[in-house]
Amino acid sequence: MSKKPTDAAKAALEKALDPLASALKPLTRRATDATPAAAPGKPGLQVSPLAVPFPKIAPVGGVEMAAARAGFYKHERPDLVVFRFAKGTTCAGVFTRHKVGSAPVDWCKRHLDAEGGGSDVRALVVNAGCANAFTGKAGADAARRTASEVAKRFGCRQRDVMLASTGVIGVVLDDRKIAARLADVEAGLDADRWAAAGQAIMTTDTFPKGAYAECRIDGVKVRIAGIAKGSGMIAPDMATMLAFIVTDAAIAPPVLRALLGVHVRTTFNSVTVDGDTSTNDTCLLFATGASGAPRIGRVGDRRLKDFSAALDKVMLDLAHQLVRDGEGATKFVKVTVDGAASPASARKLAKSIADSPLVKTALAGEDANWGRVVMAVGKTEEPVDRDRLAIRFGPHVAAIDGAPSPHYDEAKMSAYMKRPEIDITVDVGSGRASATVWTCDLTKRYVEINGDYRS
Numbered sequence: 001m002s003k004k005p006t007d008a009a010k011a012a013l014e015k016a017l018d019p020l021a022s023a024l025k026p027l028t029r030r031a032t033d034a035t036p037a038a039a040p041g042k043p044g045l046q047v048s049p050l051a052v053p054f055p056k057i058a059p060v061g062g063v064e065m066a067a068a069r070a071g072f073y074k075h076e077r078p079d080l081v082v083f084r085f086a087k088g089t090t091c092a093g094v095f096t097r098h099k100v101g102s103a104p105v106d107w108c109k110r111h112l113d114a115e116g117g118g119s120d121v122r123a124l125v126v127n128a129g130c131a132n133a134f135t136g137k138a139g140a141d142a143a144r145r146t147a148s149e150v151a152k153r154f155g156c157r158q159r160d161v162m163l164a165s166t167g168v169i170g171v172v173l174d175d176r177k178i179a180a181r182l183a184d185v186e187a188g189l190d191a192d193r194w195a196a197a198g199q200a201i202m203t204t205d206t207f208p209k210g211a212y213a214e215c216r217i218d219g220v221k222v223r224i225a226g227i228a229k230g231s232g233m234i235a236p237d238m239a240t241m242l243a244f245i246v247t248d249a250a251i252a253p254p255v256l257r258a259l260l261g262v263h264v265r266t267t268f269n270s271v272t273v274d275g276d277t278s279t280n281d282t283c284l285l286f287a288t289g290a291s292g293a294p295r296i297g298r299v300g301d302r303r304l305k306d307f308s309a310a311l312d313k314v315m316l317d318l319a320h321q322l323v324r325d326g327e328g329a330t331k332f333v334k335v336t337v338d339g340a341a342s343p344a345s346a347r348k349l350a351k352s353i354a355d356s357p358l359v360k361t362a363l364a365g366e367d368a369n370w371g372r373v374v375m376a377v378g379k380t381e382e383p384v385d386r387d388r389l390a391i392r393f394g395p396h397v398a399a400i401d402g403a404p405s406p407h408y409d410e411a412k413m414s415a416y417m418k419r420p421e422i423d424i425t426v427d428v429g430s431g432r433a434s435a436t437v438w439t440c441d442l443t444k445r446y447v448e449i450n451g452d453y454r455s
Contacts, residue, residue: 047207048324049420050440054195054207054209058223060288062288063248065190066193066197068181068184078196083123084122085122089121091112092112098278098281101133104165108162123162127166128200129166130165130171131280132165134279142172144158166278195210205325209318210226211318213310213313217303224310224311224314225314226315226318243283245283245315249289249293267316270319270438271439273327285311327449329446336350336434339430339433360441370393373391373424373426383430384430385430387402391424
């Protein structure tokens with residue numbers, strides 16, 4: 001039987017361990033400081049390590065907004081946003097091409113596509129926690145009642161109220177929860193509530209997403225601001241998840257539609273988290289006309305050049321933030337395909353790499369397994385010249401002329417894979433077209449988040 005240590009022996013041991021304890025204190029402190037903050041959306045989620053701070057957004061003339069808690073979530077959090085727009089605000093939208101679109105998507109498409117649609121939109125209502133998708137007539141009626149209640153309060157037509165929802169599929173929206181909060185929401189309307197609005201539309205997002213830009217139309221300063229939400233179920237076939245952009249420019253609906261269509265392709269439609277397309281994907285662009293800039297009524301108007309560039313900047317910023325907040329993501333990845341037979345082929349090849357679970361899990365494990373990129377390229381049946389195929393991770397060449405690079409350095413490649421942001425470039429040697437897609441890695445945390453999404 002062992003003897004208990006004496007007090008003197010204990011003191012001697014503690015003294016011997018003092019240097020080790022002192023050395024470990026800074027490490028312990030750094031580890032504690034590095035613990036990610038809790039996300040403001042769903043309890044238990046930690047803020048993405050790739051998160052970016054919400055930007056400072058100047059008030060955009062002609063729009064006010066407010067957020068509130070309607071109670072679509074069990075836990076205490078805002079889940080309702082209402083925007084009120086100035087009379088004469090124009091609007092355009094792009095929506096999911098998913099075969100099971102939601103009731104809010106159907107509502108917006110029907111009224112924006114109608115004659116004169118989008119010429120005087122007065123409100124937008126967004127709720128989180130209930131997608132109101134795959135809910136049949138009951139869901140459509142709930143959407144109509146929501147628009148009706150808001151229209152009565154704001155003194156406009158039902159058709160001039162846009163709707164968007166996000167959350168669980170297969171649950172009918174309880175529109176009474178929205179109606180019960182409208183008085184409080186109206187009292188809280190303000191032009192400087194962008195951050196609150198961005199937070200209220202979150203589901204499994206870990207940080208609110210916003211973007212802002214300024215430009216000039218015919219010498220007059222114009223502002224563009226937007227928010228978006230999305231973290232999983234992201235492989236958009238129009239825009240991605242929910243995105244709402246407002247400008248104080250004066251632009252006719254057909255011009256807004258053209259601009260949105262052009263920029264969606266290279267922004268929201270060029271990001272992917274998990275290869276799944278949502279039933280509720282919605283991107284709405286509103287133009288209030290409050291800036292005093294001349295009204296633009298023609299798509300080819302040269303005065304749109306700066307505006308178009310600024311709009312693209314805002315949309316791409318929001319799209320990148322969606323990837324940075326991919327469920328469980330630890331890597332922000334840019335995939336570029338060059339030398340493709342056509343832009344469509346380049347895009348399909350880049351998407352194949354970005355969506356591949358094997359590529360994404362290798363990224364999560366910081367494994368320089370570039371053979372998985374070869375697999376993702378070859379499986380598409382797109383034109384690829386095997387003997388000219390080249391692959392590069394950042395500045396490090398993995399393969400060239402259809403074979404491993406003679407200068408390949410595993411140690412340097414492995415060190416590069418530890419970076420939070422990674423560039424993958426592939427030349428398929430079949431033409432001159434190129435495309436870029438942004439994605440993230442696939443971690444164990446993605447499975448955990450989606451395994452208990454409804455609990």
